[in-house]
Amino acid sequence: MPFDRLIAIPAIWRAVEGTIIRFARGMRRRRNAVHVERLRQALAAASVVQMGPFEGMRYATLQATCSAILPKLLGTYELELAPAIDRILQQSYECVVDVGCAEGYYAVGFARRFPQAQVVAFDIDPRARELCQLNAAANGISEQISVLDAATPSEVANLCRGRRALIFCDCEGYERDLFPAIPIADLLQSDLLIETHDFIHAGVHTLLLQHFAPTHDVIEFHSIDDRQKARAYQTSWTSGMDEDLCELIFAEGRPVIMRWLFLVARRGLKQSGTDSTSIYHS
Numbered sequence: 001m002p003f004d005r006l007i008a009i010p011a012i013w014r015a016v017e018g019t020i021i022r023f024a025r026g027m028r029r030r031r032n033a034v035h036v037e038r039l040r041q042a043l044a045a046a047s048v049v050q051m052g053p054f055e056g057m058r059y060a061t062l063q064a065t066c067s068a069i070l071p072k073l074l075g076t077y078e079l080e081l082a083p084a085i086d087r088i089l090q091q092s093y094e095c096v097v098d099v100g101c102a103e104g105y106y107a108v109g110f111a112r113r114f115p116q117a118q119v120v121a122f123d124i125d126p127r128a129r130e131l132c133q134l135n136a137a138a139n140g141i142s143e144q145i146s147v148l149d150a151a152t153p154s155e156v157a158n159l160c161r162g163r164r165a166l167i168f169c170d171c172e173g174y175e176r177d178l179f180p181a182i183p184i185a186d187l188l189q190s191d192l193l194i195e196t197h198d199f200i201h202a203g204v205h206t207l208l209l210q211h212f213a214p215t216h217d218v219i220e221f222h223s224i225d226d227r228q229k230a231r232a233y234q235t236s237w238t239s240g241m242d243e244d245l246c247e248l249i250f251a252e253g254r255p256v257i258m259r260w261l262f263l264v265a266r267r268g269l270k271q272s273g274t275d276s277t278s279i280y281h282s
Contacts, residue, residue, distance in 0.1 A: 032245050036070075039237060039249060043073040047138075051075035051235065053085045054109035060134035065102045065125060066172075070249055072105050076233050077252065080223050084193055084262040091191065093117045094163045099151045099178065100171035104132035110166070111141045117166075119144055120159055122151035153181035164267075165190040173200035179208055184215055192216070192263040199256045208261055216263040223258040226251040 040062065043050070049057040052075030064072055071077040093114055098107040101121035111119040119141075123129050129147045136145045148155075151171070156178065159165065167190055169175055175194055192212070196205035209218055224232070230247035238246050 032248055035241070035245055036248055040070065042237070043070065046073075049073055049075050049109075050237065052077075052079070053082075053089060054105070054112065057105075057109050057112055058135070058138040059103075060138040061131065063103060063131055064105070065123075065128040065131060067102060067105075068252055071252055074235050074237060074249070076229070076235065076250055077105065078223075079229075079233065080221055081193070081260060081262075084219065084221060084260070087262075087264075088166060088191065088193070089113055091166070092164065093166045093191075095120070095159055095165040097151075097156055097159050097165060097167045098122065099156070099167065099169040099174070101132050101147070102128050102170075104135040104145075104147075106168050107132060107145060107147075108135045108139055108141065110168070111136070111144050112139060114166075115141075115144070117144075118159075119146070121145060121147045122149065122155075122171075123147070124150050151178065153178055157182045157186040160190045161186040163189060167192040167194075169193070170195040173197040173204070175208060176201045176204040180211055184211075187265070188215060189265055189267055191265055192261070194261045194263070196259050196261060198259070205259050205261065212261070212263045216265055219262040219264070221260040221262065223252075223254055225257065226253070 044062045047059045047062070049055055049059070050073060055075060059069075059073065062069055062073075067077070094117060096107070096110045096114060096117050096119045098110070098119070098121040101107040101123045102125075104121060107119055107121035111117070121129075121132055123132065129149070132145070132147045133142065136142045136147070156167070160167065167187075169178070169192065171178070175196060179194070194208060196208060198205050209220075212218065226247050227243075229250040229252075230243045233246070233250050238249055241249070
């Protein structure tokens with residue numbers, strides 16, 4: 001039977017079509033893997049964040065903890081927060097507290113941008129603390145950063161009390177326990193950027209929003225999914241790459257759409273004999 005007639009038989013065509021599709025998908029995966037590895041090697045050779053607010057920050061190793069390394073080196077990591085980061089970088093802080101610092105993308109990045117600030121980074125993962133210290137050393141700012149274990153409410157309160165402070169927090173649900181346990185009076189001069197984890201503790205986003213509403217102006221941010229990143233993000237390193245490949249490169253692998261609270265202190269608030277938590281500004 002001629003080939004064209006043979007493949008016209010439905011059962012045979014389904015088998016051929018399935019084989020072709022599997023082969024094509026396998027070849028695409030192999031091709032994508034080659035491109036990603038080439039990019040990884042090129043970025044490793046540079047070992048420097050390529051763009052964004054922390055452009056020029058050096059990485060001691062090609063490693064990130066609890067996140068993807070390529071978006072951080074490209075400078076697209078959590079790009080959804082760009083308006084908040086831009087506003088933060090226009091301020092001046094005496095102290096920066098990073099709760100859940102991982103390998104130090106934000107702790108080291110903010111230390112470079114705020115050279116006069118004391119930076120205290122917390123993480124319960126020993127490997128994360130080690131990498132953070134290595135990255136601080138790679139950027140020549142080891143003396144500026146203290147890298148510690150778990151952050152307690154009293155430690156954070158002591159660091160921020162009476163000081164113009166920035167708190168950056170991504171601590172996988174611990175925000176539910178940490179911030180309500182800190183006297184609000186100790187955070188009256190602090191700006192906070194908190195990633196909330198409702199998929200771990202349902203309602204934590206609303207809980208913190210209500211907790212800080214009397215003393216802070218609130219701006220909310222949402223993450224976008226990895227496919228949308230592939231469509232929206234552009235870098236010189238990924239120019240000309242197709243959407244599937246860009247999705248792999250920009251992927252942050254978030255389990256759900258994440259939310260952040262950017263809490264800007266109303267620094268005019270004073271206790272003046274009144275508990276600050278009783279003051280409300282709509």
